[in-house]
Amino acid sequence: MENALIIGSSGGIGSALTDTLTTRGVTVTGLSRSRDGLDVTDEASVEQALGALEGPFDLIFVATGALEIDGAEPEKSLRHITAEAMIDQFKLNTVGPSLVLKHAMRLLPRKGRSVFAALSARVGSIGDNNLGGWYSYRTSKAALNQMLHGAAIELGRTHKDLICVALHPGTVETSFTEKYVANHPTVPAPEAAQNLLSVLDGLTPEQTGKFFDWQGKEVPW
Template sequence: MSTFEETLKAVNIKKVVILGCSGAIGNALVEALISRFPEASIYGFSRTSHSHSFSEKSDRYQEARIEYEDEESIAKCAALAAETGPLDLVIVATGILHQGGLMPEKSLKDLSAEKMTALYQANCITPTLLAKHFIPQLSKKSASVFAALSARVGSISDNALGGWYAYRASKSALNMVIKNAGIETARRNKSAVIVGLHPGTVDSDLSKPFQANVPAGKLFRPLDSANYLLDTLLELTPSQTGKCFAWDGQEIAP
């Protein structure tokens, strides 16, 4: 297998970054990574203090604060993570669906500039700025991945229900950023894979108001979702860059 065709499965993963490590999925990703990659150094970034100290479980885990609305903070965190070498895996586990009085819209009459601005900032602008500073730090010598949590509802062709205007649109915009970044990155780093990830419906604060409608067996524990996502990422090759994949490895239509 040539370097350009390598998957992460064939690589000795040494450096991993989780952005949004204080969230349900981000927290679970850290836990799964510590367990699955005993030799990797793992960096967690979050705006808030973590609820668990993974440093007690592993001296390979470090955590630092990041301000997502401050690009200088993002740049400093990217430099910090890559201080001792290039990155093999970066996962952006940030984003919002609802917050305070902001809830998904059922119709056009529920739309507001405030809602759209808040969701675009969290779900598209922030991941884009993270991509800007973390993708250049990916390894060029072996397979590497930058992945951002997206959502199946960001698929335009898969939308049969409507509603959720701001959330759907912000995730669609993120998927376009991922596509663009995949094309651009391939010119400079042929070993890199840039993808979006749909984690499924995870038992978290984000999904709590909507869990009543989730089919039996489709509400995942955060740790289960984290392991499914890692399984998917380990199998990706550069030929799949710019695409969006679900937790089970299935490609999501644009």
């Protein structure tokens, strides 16, 4: 790996990925809302930011996302669903990575191994949902998984060595999760970044379009 692009590079996982890759000798380009004004929910913003880059990048990692937007907490019941909160989740967690991939296709090499990865979440797995609740967040991540799976099929026709995957990072110690960890085991962001990169290092183009956790185990859709 020589060149990487991290979308959401100022966040907990994004900054840890940037630091870890840099120590490996990888040239990292980072984009974020706080530092660069990148709004992944606004196509004009995405097009402008990515249009200014040359590439190619053999890793593009989308580390954006949110569990709580504008104070709307994950729903415990159907009674708590609102259109606004659900749309906000879809805009950030589904539409955002989709727009990034749309405008990042030209930055991926046509030949040679490359990776496009986006942070998903195990709670977005339909097959692994035994608790219910968290409707907006769960469905936005399930939709992201479907988008990545479909994109992997399309891109596989032109980018034979591309690996396009969704990743579950585990419960990471960031501001994103601090209100919701309860008794769940957590990992520091630098350790999570190492775990995720180790998973990506071990994947092959035959595994494109799939969903993996931080241990490299495939997560059911």
